[in-house]
Amino acid sequence: MVKVGYLGPAGTYSHQAAQQEFSGAELIPQKSIGACFESMHKAEVDYAVVPFENSTNGQVVFTYDLLRDWFMKCGDSTPTPKFKVVGECFVSIHHSLIGFQPDLSKITKVYSHPQVWGQCSSFLEGLNVERIDTSSTSRAVELVAQSPLVEQNEIAAIGSSAASKLHSVPVVVPSVEDNTSNTTRFLVLGTKDEISQTSIDVRDRITLLSFVLKHFNDMGSLSHVLDVFARHKVNLVSITTRPAKLLKWQYVFFLECVTGGDASQLDPVYSELGEFTEELRIMGWFPRSVDYAGK
Known part of the structure; x- marks a missing residue:
């Protein structure tokens, strides 16, 4: 069975992209975008799906920097990659505010991946909250789900409806993205010439x-x-x-x-x-x- 790495945990938009492009494959979550590159180099997976750019917020600089570090020597000792970019895919991104507190005025902290803030700036301007970066949107929702009951009435996350269902945390406000056509482009890393796609x-x-x-x-x-x-x-x-x-x-x-x-x-x-x-x-x-x- 084909193994595909993606930025985990389950419920991320990267997970959605991997499901979209690799039906029937074994999807293996990675702790970071960098870990996706490492898993490809070590042949732990056949492909890896990484976010590359967003139509609202622009480039995912983490991925660009990893491409630089892996493919260009630039004076360092990074090994020559055993993979290349073999495909692309696009995922419509619709963010939701997710949490247990329905009164927005009582929320003091919001968790999400740093790429999300620029995609939801208009909505966030109306909230007086501290923004806390997480490794992924699904991890943000997971943190809300796992937080002590006394804290759950003061915190929320921005993530996908899939993450909401996965972690059993309700959607408070759907579609908080600035642009309804908000889309993220993902690159597919692999060792073969290209992936077998119908799209x-x-x-x-x-x-x-x-x-x-x-x-x-x-x-x-x-x-x-x-x-x-x-x-x-x-x-x-x-x-x-x-x-x-x-x-x-x-x-x-x-x-x-x-x-x-x-x-x-x-x-x-x-x-x-x-x-x-x-x-x-x-x-x-x-x-x-x-x-x-x-x-």
Whole structure:
């Protein structure tokens, strides 16, 4: 049976993503996003599902930093990964305020994953509460369920309706997200070329790559890179940066571009990029999901 790692415990949105993409597989919860990467490298699982970006709150920086640390040497001793990005999936995210106290004015603390705060900012502005980070949304609900009775009337969590049912903690306010179209994109890590999905667009594929600029303080250093893609008529769909951990103010650039079914069409691009970049890494080449919100 196929084994799939995900950010646990059960009831997280990562769990929902894993269930969505791997029906019938053995789903194995991991304590952190970093543990998902470790379990892949150690071949403890066949695939791992990790959150990558949210349509409301932007990039999941934990995942970007792990991609940097695993795929780019950047002066450290991280082993060469035995996996790559082999797929993507999208999950609609609908948050609920979950707890035992129906009177919002009596709630003093709210638990949730740090990525959630920016997705529910309008709702949270109306509450005078302390926000407490947890490792996952399901763990937040679990903490409320396990708290002493004397505390349960003062605390709540923000998480999914699935977590509410799993931990037997009622929903106080449903749909507290700022945007009803709130969606999280997940990447699938694996060792094979791609996963067997029915929800893919066979026409489009995504290439995820990263690099650092050779002369990052020189005028036009980034524009030279972008010009390479433009000359070869390659459509860039995202660009993100994270600190490179080498020199101050030096950054790793993450780019995603859309290509057809022939990976070799990017070979001339890679060849020219060598003049302007270092640590060029191809992290994955995988089919675009038909659930992509931009289609």
